[in-house]
Structure formats: C-alpha cells, structure tokens
Amino acid sequence: MVAEIVSVGTELLMGQVVNTDAQFIAQRLAPLGFQVFYHTTVGDNVKRLTSVVHQAVERSDVVVFTGGLGPTDDDLTKETVAAALGLTVEPIPEEVERLERYFAARGYSFTPNNLKQASFPKSAVILPNEFGTAPGCIMSAEDKTAILLPGPPRELFPMFQNHVMPYLERMSGSKLYTRELRIFGKGESSVTYELKDIIEHQTNPTVAPYVKTGEVTLRVTALCQSEAEGEALALPMIGEIIGRLGDIVYSTVGESLPETCARMLTDDSVTLAVAESCTGGLIASELVAIPGCSKFLLEGCVAYSDEAKARRLGVRQETLEQFGAVSEQCAKEMAEGMRRSSGANYALATTGFAGPDGGTEQDPVGTVYIALACEGSVVVKRIQLHGERARIREIATLHAFDMLRRKLCL
Amino acid sequence: MVAEIVSVGTELLMGQVVNTDAQFIAQRLAPLGFQVFYHTTVGDNVKRLTSVVHQAVERSDVVVFTGGLGPTDDDLTKETVAAALGLTVEPIPEEVERLERYFAARGYSFTPNNLKQASFPKSAVILPNEFGTAPGCIMSAEDKTAILLPGPPRELFPMFQNHVMPYLERMSGSKLYTRELRIFGKGESSVTYELKDIIEHQTNPTVAPYVKTGEVTLRVTALCQSEAEGEALALPMIGEIIGRLGDIVYSTVGESLPETCARMLTDDSVTLAVAESCTGGLIASELVAIPGCSKFLLEGCVAYSDEAKARRLGVRQETLEQFGAVSEQCAKEMAEGMRRSSGANYALATTGFAGPDGGTEQDPVGTVYIALACEGSVVVKRIQLHGERARIREIATLHAFDMLRRKLCL
Numbered sequence: 007m008v009a010e011i012v013s014v015g016t017e018l019l020m021g022q023v024v025n026t027d028a029q030f031i032a033q034r035l036a037p038l039g040f041q042v043f044y045h046t047t048v049g050d051n052v053k054r055l056t057s058v059v060h061q062a063v064e065r066s067d068v069v070v071f072t073g074g075l076g077p078t079d080d081d082l083t084k085e086t087v088a089a090a091l092g093l094t095v096e097p098i099p100e101e102v103e104r105l106e107r108y109f110a111a112r113g114y115s116f117t118p119n120n121l122k123q124a125s126f127p128k129s130a131v132i133l134p135n136e137f138g139t140a141p142g143c144i145m146s147a148e149d150k151t152a153i154l155l156p157g158p159p160r161e162l163f164p165m166f167q168n169h170v171m172p173y174l175e176r177m178s179g180s181k182l183y184t185r186e187l188r189i190f191g192k193g194e195s196s197v198t199y200e201l202k203d204i205i206e207h208q209t210n211p212t213v214a215p216y217v218k219t220g221e222v223t224l225r226v227t228a229l230c231q232s233e234a235e236g237e238a239l240a241l242p243m244i245g246e247i248i249g250r251l252g253d254i255v256y257s258t259v260g261e262s263l264p265e266t267c268a269r270m271l272t273d274d275s276v277t278l279a280v281a282e283s284c285t286g287g288l289i290a291s292e293l294v295a296i297p298g299c300s301k302f303l304l305e306g307c308v309a310y311s312d313e314a315k316a317r318r319l320g321v322r323q324e325t326l327e328q329f330g331a332v333s334e335q336c337a338k339e340m341a342e343g344m345r346r347s348s349g350a351n352y353a354l355a356t357t358g359f360a361g362p363d364g365g366t367e368q369d370p371v372g373t374v375y376i377a378l379a380c381e382g383s384v385v386v387k388r389i390q391l392h393g394e395r396a397r398i399r400e401i402a403t404l405h406a407f408d409m410l411r412r413k414l415c416l
Numbered sequence: 417m418v419a420e421i422v423s424v425g426t427e428l429l430m431g432q433v434v435n436t437d438a439q440f441i442a443q444r445l446a447p448l449g450f451q452v453f454y455h456t457t458v459g460d461n462v463k464r465l466t467s468v469v470h471q472a473v474e475r476s477d478v479v480v481f482t483g484g485l486g487p488t489d490d491d492l493t494k495e496t497v498a499a500a501l502g503l504t505v506e507p508i509p510e511e512v513e514r515l516e517r518y519f520a521a522r523g524y525s526f527t528p529n530n531l532k533q534a535s536f537p538k539s540a541v542i543l544p545n546e547f548g549t550a551p552g553c554i555m556s557a558e559d560k561t562a563i564l565l566p567g568p569p570r571e572l573f574p575m576f577q578n579h580v581m582p583y584l585e586r587m588s589g590s591k592l593y594t595r596e597l598r599i600f601g602k603g604e605s606s607v608t609y610e611l612k613d614i615i616e617h618q619t620n621p622t623v624a625p626y627v628k629t630g631e632v633t634l635r636v637t638a639l640c641q642s643e644a645e646g647e648a649l650a651l652p653m654i655g656e657i658i659g660r661l662g663d664i665v666y667s668t669v670g671e672s673l674p675e676t677c678a679r680m681l682t683d684d685s686v687t688l689a690v691a692e693s694c695t696g697g698l699i700a701s702e703l704v705a706i707p708g709c710s711k712f713l714l715e716g717c718v719a720y721s722d723e724a725k726a727r728r729l730g731v732r733q734e735t736l737e738q739f740g741a742v743s744e745q746c747a748k749e750m751a752e753g754m755r756r757s758s759g760a761n762y763a764l765a766t767t768g769f770a771g772p773d774g775g776t777e778q779d780p781v782g783t784v785y786i787a788l789a790c791e792g793s794v795v796v797k798r799i800q801l802h803g804e805r806a807r808i809r810e811i812a813t814l815h816a817f818d819m820l821r822r823k824l825c826l
Contacts, residue, residue, distance in 0.1 A: 019452050021442030022626055025435055032431030042429050043464055045457035054453055216432055286704025287697035290718040294696025295806060297772055306718030308700040314715035362707055396705060
C-alpha cells in the first residue's frame with residue numbers, strides 16, 4: 007500500500023520548527039510495508055491545503071496529516087480533509103462533554119471555538135490525546151484512509167505509538183518487531199559496506215542504518231504476526247550482523263553506551279569516579295542523566311586547569327612540566343589520583359586538545375588521552391579526532407565509555 | 417516572489433534523517449521577502465522526481481533543491497532539473513580538473529562516475545563545496561531559478577550562507593540584517609502575548625519567535641540595502657521589545673546564557689567554580705564547551721552522593737541529617753565549600769530532585785536549590801520544575817547561569 011505524509015503548519019514552512027513528526031511517522035510506516043513516496047509541508051491556507059489534500063488522496067492509499075487541529079480559525083486540516091473525502095464534520099456529544107470536563111478541571115472557560123476540537127465526521131475513529139486538547143482521528147472513504155494527528159511532537163509521538171500503530175498493524179495484517187543494534191568504533195560507510203549484501207537483499211527483516219555523532223545504529227525490523235515470530239525472524243539476522251561486525255556492536259536492545267556502562271556497573275556492584283579535563287563534565291553528565299546513578303557514581307571532577315589537576319587529583323608538578331597536561335602520564339595520574347581519593351573501583355580520566363587553539367606538533371588539536379584505572383592497573387589510550395570542539399569532546403566521551411564497557415566485559 | 421523547497425532523498429522519505437536542511441533554508445528565504453508555500457520530499461526515482469520538479473517549477477519562481485548531487489546512478493537531481501528547464505548537462509573542464517586534483521591529493525582514483533559531479537549546464541553558476549566533493553549550482557531559464565545544493569547539512573549550511581545568500585540578496589534587491597534576542601524567564605506564549613501587536617503588524621523588521629528547552633529566541637530581521645540601514649531599522653524594534661520584556665532579554669546578539677556568563681567573567685577577570693548534584697556536570701560541560709574557559713573556570717565537582725558532598729565540599733553531617741541533601745542549607749554549604757576550597761571569586765551549586773523517583777511532600781520531584789556564593793555572601797534560590805529528568809536538569813542549569821548573569825550585571 008502507498009502512504010504519504012502531509013504536514014500542515016506555517017511554522018514549518020517558515021523554518022521555526024524542524025519537522026521531526028514526518029521523520030517519526032516515516033520510520034514506522036516503511037517497515038510495516040507501506041511505501042512512502044512523498045512528504046509535503048503546506049501552510050494554513052484553504053486553497054493550497056485543499057489542492058495538496060486532493061493530490062495526496064488521489065495518489066496514495068493512506069495519508070497521514072500532522073498539525074492544524076487546534077481551536078483557531080487557522081486550523082483547517084480536519085474540515086479540508088473531510089470535505090475532500092465527501093464527509094461532513096459535526097460536534098460529537100461525548101467529545102464535547104470530555105472537553106468541557108477537561109476545561110472545568112483546569113478552571114478555564116469553554117468557548118464556542120473549542121467546539122471545533124470536539125467535531126468530527128460521524129464515521130471517524132477518534133484518537134484520544136493524552137497530552138493536549140486536540141484529539142486526532144482516522145477518516146475513511148472509498149478505500150482511502152486519512153489519519154489526522156496534532157502537530158506538537160509530545161502529543162503526536164504517544165498518540166501514534168498507542169493508537170495509530172495498532173490500527174496500521176491491523177490494516178497491514180502484520181505487527182512490527184524492532185531491535186536496535188548500537189555500534190561504536192566504525193563509521194556508517196564502513197558498517198554498511200560490510201553489510202552491503204544484507205542491506206541490498208533485505209526483505210524481512212529489514213535493516214536500516216541511522217547515524218548519530220560518532221555512532222551508528224542499525225534498526226532491524228521484522229514484519230510478523232506475533233512477538234515470538236518477530237523474534238524468530240530477527241535473531242538470525244542479528245546473529246549474522248554480530249558475526250560480521252564483532253564486538254563493536256555494544257547493544258542489541260537500543261541501550262546507549264553510558265546506559266550500557268551504568269547497567270554493567272550496577273550489576274557488578276562496583277563504583278566509578280571520573281576526572282575530566284577536555285570532556286569537562288560531559289562524562290559525568292551522561293551518567294547523572296541515568297536514574298539511579300548514585301548506586302555506582304561516587305563523584306566527578308572537572309579539572310580543566312593545571313592547578314585543579316595538581317590540587318584535586320594529585321598530578322605531580324614534574325609531570326605537568328615535563329610532559330604537559332595533555333599527555334599519557336598526566337591522564338594516568340589523573341585517573342589514579344581520582345581512584346585513590348574517591349575510593350571507587352574504577353576511575354576514568356580525560357585530557358586533550360579540544361581546539362580550536364592549542365596542540366603541539368606531536369599532539370595536534372583533536373588529540374585526547376583517556377585513562378582507566380582499576381585495582382592494580384591503569385591503561386591509557388591515545389585517540390586522534392577531527393572536527394569542531396563540540397564534536398571532539400563528544401566523541402572523546404564515547405571513547406571513554408567504550409573503554410570502560412570493554413573492561414567491564416572481561 | 418514565490419519560492420519552494422524540494423528535498424530529494426530516500427533516507428529522508430524513510431525517516432533515517434530529519435530534514436534540517438529545509439528548516440535552515442526556510443528560515444533564510446522568508447525574511448528576504450520570498451514567500452514559501454510548499455516543502456516537498458521525494459525519493460531518488462526519475463518518474464516521481466520529474467513530476468515534483470515540473471510542479472515546483474510551474475508554481476514557484478525559485479525552487480531550492482537539496483540532495484541527489486552525488487556520483488552514483490541514484491543521484492538524479494541535476495539531470496532531472498536541467499531537463500525540466502530545457503537545459504543539458506555536460507562536463508565542465510575546470511570542474512573536472514578541480515575534482516581530479518581533489519582526488520589525487522587524497523590518493524583516491526578518479527572513476528568515470530565522478531565525471532557526473534563535474535557536469536553542469538554551460539550557463540549554470542557553480543557553487544563551490546568547501547566540505548565535500550559535490551558542488552552546488554544555480555540554473556535559470558525563462559524567469560525560473562533552480563538552486564541545487566548537496567544534502568549533508570555540514571556541506572549545505574556553509575554553501576548556502578556563503579554562496580546562495582549573496583545571490584538571493586541580489587535577486588531580491590535587498591540584504592538581511594538579523595539580530596537574535598535571547599530570553600530566559602518567560603515561556604513562548606507569554607512572550608508572544610506581550611508582543612502580540614508587534615508580531616501581528618510586523619512588516620520590516622520582522623520578529624519571529626523560536627523555542628528551545630526553557631528559552632525563547634526572537635529573530636529580528638530587517639530587509640535593507642546596507643548594514644547601517646538594517647541596524648537603523650532593527651534597533652528601535654529591539655528597544656521596544658526590551659522596553660516591554662525587561663531584563664529577561666539577556667542577549668541581543670545571539671549569545672547563549674553560558675556564553676554571556678563566560679564573557680562577563682572574562683571581562684571582569686573573575687573566576688568561577690561549580691559544585692553540581694542534580695545537574696551533575698551539565699553546568700561545567702556548558703562552560704568547557706567555550707574556548708578559553710580556562711581563563712575563568714577553576715574547577716567543577718560532581719557531588720551526586722552525600723559522601724561526596726561531605727568529603728569534597730565540606731557539607732556538614734548535621735546538615736545532611738537535619739535538612740537532607742536537597743535543601744537550602746545543603747546548597748549553601750556546597751557553594752561556600754566549593755568557593756573556599758577552590759579560591760574562586762564565585763561558586764555555583766545545585767542540588768535537587770531530578771526524578772523520576774525521590775522527592776518529599778514539601779520538595780517534590782522537580783524541586784532544585786541553586787546557590788551562588790561570592791565574597792561575603794551566599795544566596796539560594798528554590799525553583800520548582802516539571803517534566804522529565806533530562807528537562808529538569810537542563811532548565812535547572814539555565815537557572816544557575818541566569819542567577820550568575822544577574823549577579824555579574826550588578
């Protein structure tokens with residue numbers, strides 16, 4: 007079946023917001039077997055919206071609309087789509103009551119404008135909005151299906167997941183079973199090169215790569231009738247991918263590197279402390295982002311200056327003078343000092359030239375030393391990164407977590 | 417003049433990447449006086465791409481295309497657009513040479529496929545690509561203009577800024593003078609309510625609000641003939657906005673809150689240290705993101721556990737027992753302890769319940785205490801936030817920077 011996405015909103019046309027809705031919906035339509043050929047964005051204008059609606063309904067079986075479901079005169083999506091399908095919109099008593107209760111509970115007055123949000127074609131399936139006032143709906147006429155959703159992502163995402171997905175699964179006669187393989191240590195082109203034949207000949211399950219700074223995610227999606235069948239389809243594919251890529255695949259359940267480390271530290275009942283120079287708080291911040299981090303994170307130190315490295319971490323003055331703050335020796339002493347003074351089982355330390363200035367001939371901008379100390383040993387890794395300051399800091403942070411993950415795997 | 421944006425790429429249709437290119441371009445077209453009525457995304461398919469190209473050229477004066485300029489057979493944009501405009505594409509000798517040099521310098525071999533990237537209509541304006549191999553181009557025929565740009569944002573953004581903007585400015589006979597007003601302390605609806613009449617009756621300059629977690633940015637854009645004229649048009653509007661909103665406008669030149677604090681600390685030659693519990697590294701990390709932070713940032717401490725608060729910051733055991741770690745007293749002692757031990761002029765400290773668990777009846781999840789210590793005084797602010805853990809941490813970080821900014825303004 008052919009599907010398309012129509013986003014309605016002047017704020018999208020003007021670039022005031024980026025269209026994450028279209029991406030979210032597209033990611034879910036394709037694996038269900040819908041072919042998506044077009045995304046269109048159009049403003050809140052009757053004439054242009056009408057022409058877009060007609061074109062979309064003409065060429066696709068399913069059209070997903072986002073935006074334009076609000077209470078103001080500008081919000082035209084529902085009325086325009088209904089008209090194109092030959093349907094009329096009228097207040098639905100249960101929806102009017104629900105909205106009145108919603109407003110009363112918040113002490114707002116219910117104005118005639120709000121009636122609009124409680125009006126639908128009689129035959130429409132109404133989709134509850136758990137995070138806002140505008141319900142979505144599904145309208146059908148003559149083999150054409152229009153799915154209308156509110157624009158704000160915090161309303162659309164859960165509505166799509168909870169109410170649209172089951173509908174689409176029934177429509178396609180299948181369910182989706184999805185697993186996210188997360189990869190650190192190789193770029194997208196090299197990962198897709200090694201999986202070239204799999205990606206080119208994919209049918210079911212499908213394998214789609216996504217890229218984030220420094221990382222690649224492979225989404226393995228099986229079209230199935232049950233969770234068990236999905237798993238049976240996906241697992242051999244996941245096994246084949248891991249067989250080719252090896253231990254650069256660090257999660258098969260969509261966990262991030264910090265989450266993977268956090269889980270392993272918690273499972274092993276061991277503790278961590280971090281001493282950061284160039285990553286300056288990024289490692290600690292990623293860990294504190296995880297609820298329950300107090301179980302394993304004893305403390306963090308941001309020691310950007312030489313003074314802080316010496317005073318807080320016990321880096322020796324001779325080390326700073328002889329080798330400099332960006333050196334294997336300094337990283338080592340930072341990690342050892344942090345582990346000693348915190349009493350943690352493991353300590354991570356980073357020091358490097360994040361740019362744009364700094365660096366030496368041997369250690370240009372982008373050089374980062376990462377040290378990992380544990381009982382009786384400390385290892386240091388030197389990495390050479392490229393790009394902007396923010397990118398260098400982010401990727402160095404990923405390397406630090408990867409080093410810790412590999413140690414905890416042993 | 418009417419403009420539209422056509423994005424070409426299966427990876428966009430499938431939702432593998434979000435369309436930041438369309439947003440970037442739209443933000444710049446509207447203020448130059450171009451009316452943007454449609455964005456369309458279509459895949460690398462000759463038939464559908466051809467129909468989209470014809471429709472776009474039919475209804476708009478200027479069409480900006482993104483993507484599909486690569487060397488593979490899938491990359492069809494240039495050939496399809498040229499055909500629609502009645503132009504033919506051929507290898508341009510200077511471009512062939514340039515590409516050959518580019519490949520030779522990197523030790524890659526130049527394959528026949530690469531000739532595609534050096535081929536253009538003879539009349540086209542070629543746009544150099546400083547960050548990739550595919551140049552962009554501008555083709556014109558019969559009052560219609562097609563602007564073709566590479567898809568990757570890191571290639572497109574600079575190409576648009578450096579080569580397309582000057583072209584569009586000449587086309588519209590005007591320049592853009594833009595100023596970004598950054599606001600912390602009021603939400604978007606309340607900011608736009610206070611500026612309702614300005615936003616509704618805007619002509620030149622225009623005022624457009626953008627929202628980021630916890631913050632509002634107003635983009636004031638004047639259409640002008642010169643920088644001086646632009647400034648003369650924009651400044652009274654900026655004055656009017658500041659007159660209404662007051663000191664919640666913290667920058668009129670697009671500086672972020674951490675950047676504003678960093679500039680003020682540097683200008684005043686004073687130093688800062690930070691002690692973070694619930695924000696855990698976020699404040700430090702935002703500061704280390706700024707080149708030259710060693711001038712003012714002495715150190716940071718992530719003291720998430722009670723032990724770290726006591727051992728590293730000297731928070732008293734009685735304080736932790738009597739008031740708890742999330743309390744005015746604890747925040748105060750964290751800031752004072754950090755300032756004392758670091759020798760910094762200022763110290764910021766945060767402690768709070770970021771959720772999802774924790775909190776008390778008086779201090780539920782979302783309660784954060786922020787303390788700012790300086791010579792002879794320490795002030796504590798209690799804030800009550802809502803939402804997810806990540807949001808609470810981010811907004812608490814903004815409050816901390818805002819507190820520091822207000823202190824440094826005195």
